[in-house]
């Protein structure tokens with residue numbers, strides 16, 4: 001069949017967005033890998049689907065698949081593109097949109113300057129719920145990897161993240177250590193790996209090796225997790241500008257009991273159809 005899609009990106013973290021409200025198709029892992037393939041398909045970091053919600057009082061169901069074919073719980077840059085997509089396609093006229101994800105309900109709001117503000121929900125710091133093997137919750141954890149003792153932060157934004165503090169993101173061993181940590185046995189569902197350089201209390205640089213993809217130009221949940229880790233460790237203020245290779249995000253977290261708020265851009269690149 002001919003599947004209609006829209007190619008989008010949030011700071012260079014790119015997506016193939018498939019509307020499964022106005023067309024019917026059952027996407028299987030091999031379809032996801034084909035769509036995501038940069039040589040034999042369209043090419044993207046994640047495939048996002050727009051679906052009818054299964055719960056009351058929610059506008060849409062938002063599903064996320066990594067390029068390798070696995071379905072995941074959450075995607076921050078994707079959430080901003082999702083909001084742009086449903087408005088541009090006139091699937092809703094609402095300014096504030098509620099969507100269900102595998103990680104729970106999140107709220108998306110289009111701002112007057114065409115950015116999208118996302119209420120990402122509360123971060124999870126309890127190791128059991130990340131999931132991460134540790135005796136008890138702590139600001140940082142000792143973790144052995146690649147023959148080194150690392151001190152890391154661990155946070156879930158619905159999906160699991162480990163955050164390392166580095167002197168300089170430019171020279172950080174993102175590919176090498178990212179690949180090792182992604183499948184570290186203490187993260188039973190694997191993990192996204194963030195390398196954070198604190199510039200001052202309101203600014204960080206960040207590179208993320210994403211689970212199921214590799215390094216991407218930006219990771220929205222990774223930015224939220226890094227800021228939560230930095231605030232928990234007493235290094236950052238409540239509002240932080242996160243500089244990623246693909247651009248900048250603003251992250252706000254007022255501490256335990258509060259949701260993380262992410263604000264940033266979302267862009268459409270092109271539309272097409274693919275025989276699948």
Ligand SMILES: N[C@@H](CCC[C@H](N)C(=O)O)C(=O)O
Nearest residue numbers: 075076077159211219220221
């Ligand atoms: N790019 C995303 C995160 C996508 C999912 C992630 N790779 C995972 O496996 O959890 C973002 O912007 O948050």
